[in-house]
Amino acid sequence: MFSIYKKEVKSYFYSPIAYIMIGLFVLIVAIFYFSSNIIGLSSNFSDTIAATSFLLIIIIPILTMRLIAEDRKSGVEVVLLTSPTSIGKIIIGKYLATLTVFLMMTIITIIFPVIMSFFGTVSLAQIISTYLGFVLLGVAFIAIGIFASSLTENQIVAVVISFVILLVMWMVGPIGTYAGGILATVLTWVSLPVKFSNFTSGILDLSDIIYFLSFAGLFIFLTIRMIERRRWSQG
Amino acid sequence: MIEILNLTKKFGQIKAVDNISFTVNKGEVLGFLGPNGAGKTTTMNILTGFISSTEGTVKIDGFDIMDNPKEVKKRIGYMPEQPPLYMDMTVIEYLTFISELKLVDKKSRKKQIDDILKLVRISDIKKRLIKNLSKGYKQRVGFAQTLIGNPEVLILDEPTVGLDPKQIIEIRKLIKLLGQDHTIILSSHILPEVSAICDRVVIIDKGRIVAIDTPENLARGIGPSTSISMKIEGPRMDIEKIIKGIYGVKSIKVKSTGSKEINEFIAETIKDTDIRKPLFFELAKHNFPLLESSTLDASLEDVFLQLTTQEKGVK
Numbered sequence: 001m002f003s004i005y006k007k008e009v010k011s012y013f014y015s016p017i018a019y020i021m022i023g024l025f026v027l028i029v030a031i032f033y034f035s036s037n038i039i040g041l042s043s044n045f046s047d048t049i050a051a052t053s054f055l056l057i058i059i060i061p062i063l064t065m066r067l068i069a070e071d072r073k074s075g076v077e078v079v080l081l082t083s084p085t086s087i088g089k090i091i092i093g094k095y096l097a098t099l100t101v102f103l104m105m106t107i108i109t110i111i112f113p114v115i116m117s118f119f120g121t122v123s124l125a126q127i128i129s130t131y132l133g134f135v136l137l138g139v140a141f142i143a144i145g146i147f148a149s150s151l152t153e154n155q156i157v158a159v160v161i162s163f164v165i166l167l168v169m170w171m172v173g174p175i176g177t178y179a180g181g182i183l184a185t186v187l188t189w190v191s192l193p194v195k196f197s198n199f200t201s202g203i204l205d206l207s208d209i210i211y212f213l214s215f216a217g218l219f220i221f222l223t224i225r226m227i228e229r230r231r232w233s234q235g
Numbered sequence: 236m237i238e239i240l241n242l243t244k245k246f247g248q249i250k251a252v253d254n255i256s257f258t259v260n261k262g263e264v265l266g267f268l269g270p271n272g273a274g275k276t277t278t279m280n281i282l283t284g285f286i287s288s289t290e291g292t293v294k295i296d297g298f299d300i301m302d303n304p305k306e307v308k309k310r311i312g313y314m315p316e317q318p319p320l321y322m323d324m325t326v327i328e329y330l331t332f333i334s335e336l337k338l339v340d341k342k343s344r345k346k347q348i349d350d351i352l353k354l355v356r357i358s359d360i361k362k363r364l365i366k367n368l369s370k371g372y373k374q375r376v377g378f379a380q381t382l383i384g385n386p387e388v389l390i391l392d393e394p395t396v397g398l399d400p401k402q403i404i405e406i407r408k409l410i411k412l413l414g415q416d417h418t419i420i421l422s423s424h425i426l427p428e429v430s431a432i433c434d435r436v437v438i439i440d441k442g443r444i445v446a447i448d449t450p451e452n453l454a455r456g457i458g459p460s461t462s463i464s465m466k467i468e469g470p471r472m473d474i475e476k477i478i479k480g481i482y483g484v485k486s487i488k489v490k491s492t493g494s495k496e497i498n499e500f501i502a503e504t505i506k507d508t509d510i511r512k513p514l515f516f517e518l519a520k521h522n523f524p525l526l527e528s529s530t531l532d533a534s535l536e537d538v539f540l541q542l543t544t545q546e547k548g549v550k
Contacts, residue, residue, distance in 0.1 A: 007332050011323065074320070074321070075317040075318070079333065079336070082285050084337060085337075232286075232287050
């Protein structure tokens with residue numbers, strides 16, 4: 001598992017993709033930071049993170065698209081699956097590699113609230129809660145991305161699938177609130193961003209944390225099943 | 236070492252592999268021969284645990300691939316038709332990665348990789364990126380990959396495909412060398428290759444086994460007759476009459492050799508009758524000198540074509 005993890009992290013930084021994604025994210029957070037926190041004279045950094053979190057529906061699919069699709073296309077999958085290392089460990093190794101890149105990206109942005117804390121009061125509890133929520137959002141999104149990557153051997157298709165899934169999740173929350181009734185309950189329940197908004201407003205709910213983690217667990221499990229299933233059916 | 240029993244694989248309604256059974260003994264090099272689409276790769280994918288079978292069992296060293304995949308996978312090195320390489324890694328990085336993946340003990344890892352690099356002769360390119368290597372070198376890196384973890388069984392899917400003649404010869408040498416202390420299954424549709432390297436040959440067609448034997452036996456055992464070619468000095472008609480008179484001769488063809496006195500006679504005989512001795516004495520009696528004689532065995536090529544184009548299989 002560790003060997004896969006190491007290899008995947010390395011290959012992120014062999015190609016420009018990790019640098020571009022990290023750079024893009026930090027840049028956009030910086031722009032929001034300047035416009036709302038510095039020019040707008042607000043000490044609420046949580047809103048900035050909340051506003052930039054939509055970027056994840058683009059960044060995560062791009063980071064995860066190659067994880068499984070590339071191996072299938074290049075034929076390396078054969079070596080991975082015929083090695084004594086189990087499929088579960090391989091998938092988790094890959095998953096953790098993407099998570100690492102995501103965490104790097106997130107940690108860099110901590111610099112903004114730190115700078116702000118020199119000039120004003122920052123609500124530490126709220127920041128921590130927001131970051132926890134943001135990381136959990138990433139945890140769940142990456143699992144969706146890796147699942148999408150296991151569906152196809154074409155990276156472009158993988159990116160589109162995970163983008164569409166994430167976009168739909170992003171949309172169902174607002175749609176749910178308009179719809180009202182049972183539909184609203186159901187739609188907001190499957191909407192990850194709605195859960196995330198609890199964190200940004202400083203509400204730490206254990207059930208939300210479990211919700212995100214089990215969401216990630218489910219999609220990792222589905223990914224493993226997907227690969228197993230393909231071995232059983234076609235080849 | 237390898238036991239395959241009633242193996243069947245269906246893709247939808249199509250049976251890619253249809254009820255095949257054979258065993259491979261320890262230390263044997265087995266050739267897996269068949270036209271394209273015969274089910275060679277499918278069988279190999281099942282043996283290595285890459286895909287599952289629909290029915291039947293595969294046992295390697297006594298371990299069933301279904302019940303004990305981890306033990307089986309430890310004992311197998313697999314080289315698929317397309318070498319499974321990470322293009323943006325260097326050779327040494329790639330082999331180290333594979334070594335970790337195959338759970339090779341940390342202490343012996345470096346030494347094992349060094350030995351393999353020497354064996355397949357890629358030590359001098361170990362720091363180069365795989366994507367910059369020539370096809371022959373890529374193939375060798377693929378080979379090196381199968382040897383990591385020191386598996387007892389090597390499964391090679393068309394190992395020489397796409398290489399130039401010199402590289403083919405080198406790869407064959409390597410396979411022969413490895414055959415000394417490994418059990419090898421090797422698929423190919425190149426017949427001389429199989430007869431040059433393999434101890435035994437399995438010919439499959441449309442997912443079914445049509446023959447299992449040594450390359451020599453296959454070549455000998457085919458067809459209802461054998462042929463002998465002879466060069467004999469003397470009048471053509473007389474000699475033809477003499478040959479026809481010998482028991483076992485079915486037909487004669489005559490070719491001129493350029494010299495008026497000497498003709499080449501090709502006699503087709505009933506299988507398992509040796510006409511050489513009686514023919515020699517008969518010719519000597521009539522003072523016709525026999526200058527040259529050779530048996531024309533069917534080549535593996537003939538066997539292969541006959542077995543895979545006929546409806547009926549020959550066992």
